[in-house]
Amino acid sequence: MNLKQDKVMDLTTAVSTYVKDGCHLSIGGFTINRNPMAAVYEIIRQKIKNIHLYAHSNGQGVDELIGGACVSHLEIAYGGNGKFASTCIRFRKAVEQNLIHVEDYTNYQMTLRFLAGAMGIPFLPCRSSLGTDIVNKWGFSEEMRKGSDKLPDAKLTVMDNPFSGWLDTEKVVLVPAIQPDVTIVHVQKADRRGNCRIQGLTFADAEQAKSAKHLIVTCEELCDNEALKTDSDQNQIPFIHVDAVVHVPHGAYPTACYHHYDYDPKYLKAYGQKATDDTTHEAYLEEMVHGCPTHQDLIAKAGPEHIAAIAADPQTGYARNLDRK
Amino acid sequence: MEYTLKEMMTITAAREIKNEDIVFCGTGISMLAAMAAKNINAPESVIFFETGAIDSKLEEIPLAVGDPRVMYHTSANGGLLDSFATMQNAITGKHVVGILGAAQVDRFGNLNSTVIGDYDSPKIRFSGSGGGCDVASFVPRSIIFMQHEKRKFVNKLDYLTSPGYLDGPDGRKNAGLIPGGPEMVITNMGVMRFDDTTKEMYLAACYPGITPQEILEKMEFSVDISRAEEATPPTVEELTLLREKCDHQRLILG
Numbered sequence: 001m002n003l004k005q006d007k008v009m010d011l012t013t014a015v016s017t018y019v020k021d022g023c024h025l026s027i028g029g030f031t032i033n034r035n036p037m038a039a040v041y042e043i044i045r046q047k048i049k050n051i052h053l054y055a056h057s058n059g060q061g062v063d064e065l066i067g068g069a070c071v072s073h074l075e076i077a078y079g080g081n082g083k084f085a086s087t088c089i090r091f092r093k094a095v096e097q098n099l100i101h102v103e104d105y106t107n108y109q110m111t112l113r114f115l116a117g118a119m120g121i122p123f124l125p126c127r128s129s130l131g132t133d134i135v136n137k138w139g140f141s142e143e144m145r146k147g148s149d150k151l152p153d154a155k156l157t158v159m160d161n162p163f164s165g166w167l168d169t170e171k172v173v174l175v176p177a178i179q180p181d182v183t184i185v186h187v188q189k190a191d192r193r194g195n196c197r198i199q200g201l202t203f204a205d206a207e208q209a210k211s212a213k214h215l216i217v218t219c220e221e222l223c224d225n226e227a228l229k230t231d232s233d234q235n236q237i238p239f240i241h242v243d244a245v246v247h248v249p250h251g252a253y254p255t256a257c258y259h260h261y262d263y264d265p266k267y268l269k270a271y272g273q274k275a276t277d278d279t280t281h282e283a284y285l286e287e288m289v290h291g292c293p294t295h296q297d298l299i300a301k302a303g304p305e306h307i308a309a310i311a312a313d314p315q316t317g318y319a320r321n322l323d324r325k
Numbered sequence: 326m327e328y329t330l331k332e333m334m335t336i337t338a339a340r341e342i343k344n345e346d347i348v349f350c351g352t353g354i355s356m357l358a359a360m361a362a363k364n365i366n367a368p369e370s371v372i373f374f375e376t377g378a379i380d381s382k383l384e385e386i387p388l389a390v391g392d393p394r395v396m397y398h399t400s401a402n403g404g405l406l407d408s409f410a411t412m413q414n415a416i417t418g419k420h421v422v423g424i425l426g427a428a429q430v431d432r433f434g435n436l437n438s439t440v441i442g443d444y445d446s447p448k449i450r451f452s453g454s455g456g457g458c459d460v461a462s463f464v465p466r467s468i469i470f471m472q473h474e475k476r477k478f479v480n481k482l483d484y485l486t487s488p489g490y491l492d493g494p495d496g497r498k499n500a501g502l503i504p505g506g507p508e509m510v511i512t513n514m515g516v517m518r519f520d521d522t523t524k525e526m527y528l529a530a531c532y533p534g535i536t537p538q539e540i541l542e543k544m545e546f547s548v549d550i551s552r553a554e555e556a557t558p559p560t561v562e563e564l565t566l567l568r569e570k571c572d573h574q575r576l577i578l579g
Binding site: 029030031032033056057059076077078079080081082083084086087088091092095096098104105106107108109111112115127128129130131132133134136137139158168169170171172200201202203204205206207256258262263265312316317318320321324325 | 352353375376377378384385387388389390391392393394395396397398402403404405406409413435439444445446447448449450451452453454455456457458459462463484485486487488491496497499500501502503574576577
């Protein structure tokens with residue numbers, strides 16, 4: 001636990017301090033929304049390898065980390081990016097070429113696993129996936145599980161309801177807790193100590209944040225420590241969970257950040273095209289990731305006009321009439 | 326009035342949604358069907374998303390369930406735990422209708438959205454369950470969208486991601502799931518439903534100009550065609566509302 005009054009640092013330092021080769025990492029957000037993209041690109045630039053990644057449905061962030069050759073293991077519910085990629089492209093390629101080990105769960109199960117990790121209990125029960133291959137087929141081998149002290153010995157287990165028949169339930173699936181070494185989330189507002197305020201849907205960010213040993217927060221707006229103590233019912237993550245606060249405007253770009261900016265359909269579409277081929281994907285990484293030493297360089301590359309086009313309308317929180325074809 | 330197959334499919338699903346339904350929708354045509362129902366025949370139905378948004382005011386069509394458009398003018402913006410609780414809640418859960426899609430379906434309405442080929446070394450990898458398996462496990466009614474192709478209507482799924490009736494009438498009970506299961510499969514050629522007793526898929530309707538035989542040719546397994554009727558095409562009013570109120574940018578309709 002880090003109780004410092006000021007945890008503000010630059011992104012390079014935050015990533016190099018907490019995200020290590022072989023670490024267990026989870027990232028917040030959902031498909032094309034509030035993925036911590038600035039941090040994702042920094043992880044790729046720092047060439048951090050063999051990450052064991054946990055996500056429920058992070059489209060863009062997961063796909064870019066896999067494409068950046070940072071990931072060796074993945075526990076996931078959904079590797080898609082809405083209309084932009086019904087299956088994430090680098091994810092699909094990596095699985096089909098046996099470059100990463102995957103364990104499949106459902107969204108609810110992944111969320112419960114983060115919650116269990118946050119609560120400090122070994123597992124939580126659910127009624128999802130009974131009778132399916134989520135229960136029957138396991139991705140990680142028994143040796144892999146036995147050989148790692150960061151992994152439970154089983155993917156999940158089915159048991160009879162110990163409260164015999166209570167709530168008309170005969171069987172439950174127990175899913176094991178996740179406690180990543182580090183979680184990274186991107187939020188609209190954070191103060192210098194790390195109190196966080198998310199606008200719009202929180203997805204499973206709070207559960208992911210609280211389950212981790214270390215938490216990096218990137219934020220659109222950096223506030224003084226007094227500011228978020230008012231209306232604190234709007235805060236989701238208190239500072240006691242936070243290790244690093246990094247001020248990165250447009251830090252979720254090219255994914256959306258509610259009430260700040262929309263996702264960038266042009267970027268996501270162009271990424272989708274470049275990611276399908278290894279050569280063009282390599283060129284994409286060179287130009288857009290390694291070629292942009294900071295996230296502000298990427299934003300500058302997109303250009304002020306383009307960034308203005310995705311700016312959120314103050315009433316709806318997204319860019320109205322944005323060309324999304 | 327001329328219409329596309331996508332419009333036919335969307336309206337066919339929308340007609341199944343009633344005023345007291347709480348509609349869970351995924352990306353694409355499923356979202357459009359929920360919006361169509363709300364704008365045409367079930368104005369009091371409630372749309373919600375697994376991401377935690379409930380009763381969103383959808384002025385523009387979202388391109389993903391995480392799209393910021395689902396967050397505007399909601400009754401509550403929560404998180405994933407909230408949405409899965411809505412599906413299982415003793416009061417609200419009974420009203421939830423799930424709309425799902427997949428890469429493969431079998432005769433009992435089980436779905437594969439994970440892999441083609443061997444799970445350990447797949448020929449094709451898809452997105453995976455997302456919230457699909459959760460919805461299929463939890464809710465009493467669901468509607469499935471599929472393209473009618475032989476490789477999609479299969480004898481045996483390569484991976485069973487989301488439960489339909491599993492292996493037959495007692496499948497869900499034996500596995501420990503709540504009753505429920507899919508109500509219908511809406512395709513680009515017609516509508517399949519599930520027999521009350523056997524829980525096996527049968528052909529319920531063909532779109533105008535399509536014969537039962539043509540549909541059977543697009544399936545690996547055979548189904549009962551004796552109950553097949555001709556589907557009612559979308560009306561002028563339905564089409565107008567769909568085009569003008571739901572997807573005026575034609576992002577899903579194309």
